Amino acid sequence: MTITDIEKKCINAIRFLSIDMVQKANSGHPGAPMSLAPLAFVLWRDHLVFNPKKPEWANRDKFILSAGHASALLYSILHLTGYKISIDDIKKFRQHESITPGHPEYGLTEGVEATTGPLGQGFANGVGMAIASKRLQSISSKDNQNIIYSIVSDGDLMEGISSEAASIAGALKLDNIIYFYDSNKISIEGSTDLTFKEDVPKRFESYGWNVIDNVEGEDIEKISKSIDLAKDSDHPSLIILKTKIGYGSPNKSGTEKAHGEALGEDEVALTRKKLNWNHGSFDIPSDVYKYFEEFVNKKNSRYEAMPNNNNIDFGNNDFSKSFEYLKESNVKENISTRDCSGIILNKLSEDSDLFIGGSADLAGSTKTYINSSSSINSDNFSGINMHYGVREHAMGAISNGLALSGLIPFAGTFLIFSDYMRNSIRLSALSELQVLYILTHDSIGLGEDGPTHQPISQLMSLRLMPNLLVFRPADYFETVNCFHEALKNTNKPSAFALTRQGVPTLTQYDTSESSKGAYVLSGDINEDQDIILIGTGSEVQLCIKAQKELEKINISSRVVSMPCWEIFDMQNESYKNSVLPSSIKNRISVEAGATLGWQKYIGDNGASIGIDEFGSSAPGDIILEKKGFSVENIVNLSKKILER
Ligand SMILES: Cc1ncc(C[n+]2csc(CCOP(=O)(O)OP(=O)(O)O)c2C)c(N)n1
Ligand SMILES: [Mg+2]
Numbered sequence: 001m002t003i004t005d006i007e008k009k010c011i012n013a014i015r016f017l018s019i020d021m022v023q024k025a026n027s028g029h030p031g032a033p034m035s036l037a038p039l040a041f042v043l044w045r046d047h048l049v050f051n052p053k054k055p056e057w058a059n060r061d062k063f064i065l066s067a068g069h070a071s072a073l074l075y076s077i078l079h080l081t082g083y084k085i086s087i088d089d090i091k092k093f094r095q096h097e098s099i100t101p102g103h104p105e106y107g108l109t110e111g112v113e114a115t116t117g118p119l120g121q122g123f124a125n126g127v128g129m130a131i132a133s134k135r136l137q138s139i140s141s142k143d144n145q146n147i148i149y150s151i152v153s154d155g156d157l158m159e160g161i162s163s164e165a166a167s168i169a170g171a172l173k174l175d176n177i178i179y180f181y182d183s184n185k186i187s188i189e190g191s192t193d194l195t196f197k198e199d200v201p202k203r204f205e206s207y208g209w210n211v212i213d214n215v216e217g218e219d220i221e222k223i224s225k226s227i228d229l230a231k232d233s234d235h236p237s238l239i240i241l242k243t244k245i246g247y248g249s250p251n252k253s254g255t256e257k258a259h260g261e262a263l264g265e266d267e268v269a270l271t272r273k274k275l276n277w278n279h280g281s282f283d284i285p286s287d288v289y290k291y292f293e294e295f296v297n298k299k300n301s302r303y304e305a306m307p308n309n310n311n312i313d314f315g316n317n318d319f320s321k322s323f324e325y326l327k328e329s330n331v332k333e334n335i336s337t338r339d340c341s342g343i344i345l346n347k348l349s350e351d352s353d354l355f356i357g358g359s360a361d362l363a364g365s366t367k368t369y370i371n372s373s374s375s376i377n378s379d380n381f382s383g384i385n386m387h388y389g390v391r392e393h394a395m396g397a398i399s400n401g402l403a404l405s406g407l408i409p410f411a412g413t414f415l416i417f418s419d420y421m422r423n424s425i426r427l428s429a430l431s432e433l434q435v436l437y438i439l440t441h442d443s444i445g446l447g448e449d450g451p452t453h454q455p456i457s458q459l460m461s462l463r464l465m466p467n468l469l470v471f472r473p474a475d476y477f478e479t480v481n482c483f484h485e486a487l488k489n490t491n492k493p494s495a496f497a498l499t500r501q502g503v504p505t506l507t508q509y510d511t512s513e514s515s516k517g518a519y520v521l522s523g524d525i526n527e528d529q530d531i532i533l534i535g536t537g538s539e540v541q542l543c544i545k546a547q548k549e550l551e552k553i554n555i556s557s558r559v560v561s562m563p564c565w566e567i568f569d570m571q572n573e574s575y576k577n578s579v580l581p582s583s584i585k586n587r588i589s590v591e592a593g594a595t596l597g598w599q600k601y602i603g604d605n606g607a608s609i610g611i612d613e614f615g616s617s618a619p620g621d622i623i624l625e626k627k628g629f630s631v632e633n634i635v636n637l638s639k640k641i642l643e644r
Contacts, residue, residue, distance in 0.1 A: 128401020
């Protein structure tokens with residue numbers, strides 16, 4: 001390998017910026033950045049298409065640091081290549097309100113393409129981005145393909161989600177993926193030999209990847225050549241870098257001690273000596289800055305010859321016409337809300353190219369197949385229908401990658417299996433990504449499949465997540481309104497809890513205010529009734545029936561349908577008080593899910609009809625009735641409350 005002095009200096013600049021920021025913060029992960037500095041240098045200099053002045057430029061390649069703990073590496077290279085990260089920002093690494101937080105956060109720092117840290121997520125985000133790039137190429141005049149680069153660590157490859165995502169990437173022949181595996185054989189508890197003995201090259205070959213093994217992590221020439229080879233492959237590529245964690249640290253390199261804590265002043269001094277770095281902390285020599293500036297400028301003048309794809313977008317994002325049509329459509333008197341969702345997704349996907357999605361092998365059950373379009377496969381990326389296979393977790397993270405590319409993905413599975421992709425849903429919420437999670441079979445009402453498939457805690461637990469809209473509509477019209485609200489909230493993911501079983505269409509009622517999250521569906525809003533029945537989804541019909549029964553025994557009630565807590569909470573106080581007046585303290589919530597949390601709306605005088613134990617296998621109507629979801633139970637509980 002030949003390497004010039006200035007190249008060595010640039011690599012050491014990346015390395016020592018990382019070491020110094022971790023040392024100053026006295027927290028962070030120096031080891032991986034120290035050994036990956038050569039890769040970062042050669043990737044940014046010779047391969048990555050980027051423009052620090054236009055971080056959102058459509059022609060750019062994307063780089064995802066799946067091993068998000070190595071954030072110091074990313075901040076160092078972004079600083080040196082001219083992104084909006086100053087040396088002061090670097091000095092504020094991991095501090096309150098800095099743009100250099102512990103793990104990279106999308107939207108906070110220019111040049112950070114995805115929020116990473118939970119290992120494995122970034123790996124799968126990249127698969128979504130690669131699909132989006134291919135889709136954009138196939139449906140528009142865009143002629144260049146973005147390459148998605150990522151650094152993945154031992155931990156990333158140990159996580160199951162990387163297997164799910166790699167398998168899909170291989171099946172779809174995503175040749176625009178080039179991942180670097182930081183094979184340092186160390187994770188937090190020590191040698192990876194403790195638990196991770198598989199043959200990674202064979203594993204990825206069997207997924208259909210192009211594997212380039214045994215690339216010495218310090219050899220920038222070999223790294224560069226391997227990237228060239230990867231670009232020529234018509235499969236996704238995994239370049240396996242043999243690295244030594246904490247490269248250059250005399251006492252910590254090659255051990256887990258270099259992973260996740262500052263090296264310590266003494267060790268930093270020894271490392272400086274060993275690597276011949278005679279500059280003080282955060283002191284980057286001017287010839288290094290100049291070298292970076294020159295190659296960035298040179299690259300950018302070459303880009304000027306590239307076609308300008310700046311204004312490409314996937315399509316129309318004004319959905320008002322589609323919703324007008326949907327609101328005026330007639331549907332059956334009794335129809336499941338999963339079927340309603342299917343009607344809506346089909347219409348939206350016909351009207352706009354922004355949508356893409358599918359399910360984890362449950363398209364028929366979740367009604368997520370778009371009939372007017374084709375299935376995405378390795379030869380065709382113009383379709384809308386993604387087949388994720390039975391891989392919920394990767395589906396969530398791939399959806400985040402699609403959303404990060406400007407699309408509106410929908411992802412379907414049973415509500416019960418939302419737990420399998422919960423961390424990806426969380427990252428949609430944290431990253432403010434508009435992903436539509438279509439979660440059907442939303443209660444014990446699904447019936448015979450039994451307790452393994454009957455969600456109890458899932459609905460309420462999704463409501464716990466900040467920045468996630470959770471919708472549980474009662475009928476077709478509410479479902480339409482809920483989708484409309486979901487699409488207006490472009491910086492929030494939405495989870496739709498939808499029934500398997502049919503529910504009556506509320507044609508005799510005015511459901512238009514369901515767009516406010518909760519509204520008085522039946523009863524005079526200006527009257528103080530004896531009791532409020534608050535229902536969601538399939539239980540709203542029960543509340544309406546119970547209201548009629550209560551009337552017969554001279555108990556007045558109002559029925560509040562509450563398809564979305566979060567949207568209701570956003571309304572002004574006077575609206576909220578008009579729906580749930582403080583003067584009516586007798587309240588019952590009726591929802592076929594965990595009751596913890598309903599106290600917020602029913603107050604001290606209220607009561608909940610819900611389910612706080614596992615369900616059981618029986619026809620849906622029977623199990624619902626047995627668990628207390630009956631008109632009779634609502635009436636009895638109402639009487640009991642009023643007698644108190
Ligand atoms: C899902 C998940 N589980 C656990 C962690 C905590 N964690 C951070 S890094 C790491 C493993 C470190 O090993 P490796 O990925 O090989 O990184 P290296 O030490 O080589 O930099 C773990 C368990 C995490 N970030 N994400
Ligand atoms: Mg490792």
